[in-house]
Amino acid sequence: MINKVVSGAEEAIKDISDGATLMLGGFGLCGIPENCINALVNKQVKNLTCISNNAGVDDFGIGLMLKQRQVKKMISSYVGENAEFERQLLSGELEVDLIPQGTLATRCLAAGYGMPAIFTPAGVGTEIAEGKEVRNFDGKDYLMEYAFDADYAIVKAWKGDTAGNLIFRSTSRNFNPVMAMAGKITIAEVEELVEAGELDPDYIHTPGIYVHRIFQGKDYEKRIEQRTVRKSEG
Amino acid sequence: MFSKEEIAQRIAKEIKDGYYVNLGIGIPTLVANYIPKGINVVLQSENGLLGMGPFPFEGEEDADLINAGKQTITTLPGSSIFDSAMSFGMIRAQKVDLTILGAMEVSENGDIANWKIPGKMVKGMGGAMDLVASAKNIIVAMQHVNKAGESKLLPKCTLPLTGVKCIKKIVTELAVLDVLPEGGFKLLERAPGVSIEFIQQSTAGKLIVEGEIPEMRLD
Numbered sequence: 001m002i003n004k005v006v007s008g009a010e011e012a013i014k015d016i017s018d019g020a021t022l023m024l025g026g027f028g029l030c031g032i033p034e035n036c037i038n039a040l041v042n043k044q045v046k047n048l049t050c051i052s053n054n055a056g057v058d059d060f061g062i063g064l065m066l067k068q069r070q071v072k073k074m075i076s077s078y079v080g081e082n083a084e085f086e087r088q089l090l091s092g093e094l095e096v097d098l099i100p101q102g103t104l105a106t107r108c109l110a111a112g113y114g115m116p117a118i119f120t121p122a123g124v125g126t127e128i129a130e131g132k133e134v135r136n137f138d139g140k141d142y143l144m145e146y147a148f149d150a151d152y153a154i155v156k157a158w159k160g161d162t163a164g165n166l167i168f169r170s171t172s173r174n175f176n177p178v179m180a181m182a183g184k185i186t187i188a189e190v191e192e193l194v195e196a197g198e199l200d201p202d203y204i205h206t207p208g209i210y211v212h213r214i215f216q217g218k219d220y221e222k223r224i225e226q227r228t229v230r231k232s233e234g
Numbered sequence: 235m236f237s238k239e240e241i242a243q244r245i246a247k248e249i250k251d252g253y254y255v256n257l258g259i260g261i262p263t264l265v266a267n268y269i270p271k272g273i274n275v276v277l278q279s280e281n282g283l284l285g286m287g288p289f290p291f292e293g294e295e296d297a298d299l300i301n302a303g304k305q306t307i308t309t310l311p312g313s314s315i316f317d318s319a320m321s322f323g324m325i326r327a328q329k330v331d332l333t334i335l336g337a338m339e340v341s342e343n344g345d346i347a348n349w350k351i352p353g354k355m356v357k358g359m360g361g362a363m364d365l366v367a368s369a370k371n372i373i374v375a376m377q378h379v380n381k382a383g384e385s386k387l388l389p390k391c392t393l394p395l396t397g398v399k400c401i402k403k404i405v406t407e408l409a410v411l412d413v414l415p416e417g418g419f420k421l422l423e424r425a426p427g428v429s430i431e432f433i434q435q436s437t438a439g440k441l442i443v444e445g446e447i448p449e450m451r452l453d
Binding site for chain 2: 027028029030031053076078079086089090099103104106108124126128168169170171172174178224225226227231
């Protein structure tokens with residue numbers, strides 16, 4: 001087996017330089033690559049284009065990179081939880097491409113499946129359709145959207161092995177597997193790294209061929225954005 | 235006039251046995267509390283879950299298990315988890331029977347706007363554009379007028395659109411209305427104590443009133 005293991009986040013991101021295009025997994029703060037984000041903040045790389053469904057919150061996740069003005073452009077579907085993001089966007093300091101969530105996911109999928117473009121009805125007749133090719137299939141209009149072209153995909157998994165195979169847990173799966181397939185270089189941080197052979201091949205979500213660097217992360221905060229509970233019965 | 239809870243309760247009556255349902259953020263989320271007893275419904279959360287259960291008991295929250303509103307939730311027997319591409323794949327392929335979402339504006343031809351107020355508010359469309367472009371059946375849950383007292387049911391949307399000609403039914407604190415394929419809001423029911431005249435005054439788009447308009451019932 002090819003060994004994909006690196007020592008940690010610093011080594012995993014060491015060649016990411018100013019101007020790079022990054023995909024970052026996660027939905028809200030769920031399943032975000034915390035270790036790599038912190039390493040990118042410490043490294044202070046700038047002019048990044050970040051493809052991520054959300055932009056973190058003001059003091060966690062991608063929000064930390066925004067605060068330091070490391071991000072030139074965000075490609076996201078929903079940014080409602082981040083006041084600093086909204087401020088930079090409305091003031092024109094930050095370039096933002098808001099795209100439908102399904103389009104975002106499927107443009108990742110297309111990249112990982114080796115397909116140059118997809119056709120989706122999402123956004124037909126709206127301002128996001130401006131300048132895009134529209135094709136009609138069976139009487140319905142679809143927008144042509146291109147596969148993403150990202151230098152790096154950075155994902156977080158629950159378990160991984162030294163060969164780069166990944167297993168995700170619960171809804172922290174979200175964008176992680178599709179982004180893992182879509183990077184020219186894919187970096188995976190995992191909560192538990194095991195030897196090749198310890199994970200059942202039938203239960204692998206992302207095959208190691210898509211993963212170039214893997215390491216066991218540490219000190220996961222796993223912050224909860226909206227803690228909602230019900231009272232115990234009796 | 236209906237409360238938000240009552241709007242949700244009225245919408246829940248539209249849910250049929252065997253439906254897969256996607257609930258948006260806000261009033262739509264409340265609909266889950268009123269699904270009629272004895273019918274089997276599966277809630278889809280577009281971050282990658284079918285079979286969304288209630289909030290966890292205190293102390294049992296799991297940061298890895300949230301819904302599309304980023305709230306901690308639980309799974310149910312028979313739940314399944316998948317990635318974001320598959321989630322929108324099942325939406326695009328019309329496997330989801332009913333979508334319930336909020337809106338800032340709906341036009342009389344069924345256009346919806348709910349993601350952006352230019353220069354003021356930009357939160358993004360999230361999954362709304364995908365949902366409205368593909369859903370077989372969409373119900374909008376919203377207030378009839380905005381905070382400034384202006385009607386949200388318009389001849390034409392003024393805000394950037396989320397989708398065109400896609401909304402079929404609207405439930406507000408005042409009324410239940412169908413959006414007709416040929417255009418216009420057809421008044422079906424009115425909230426208890428609300429007059430047709432008041433609904434007319436609160437509706438900027440074309441309101442169609444035919445025959446007796448019964449009061450909404452929640453039982």
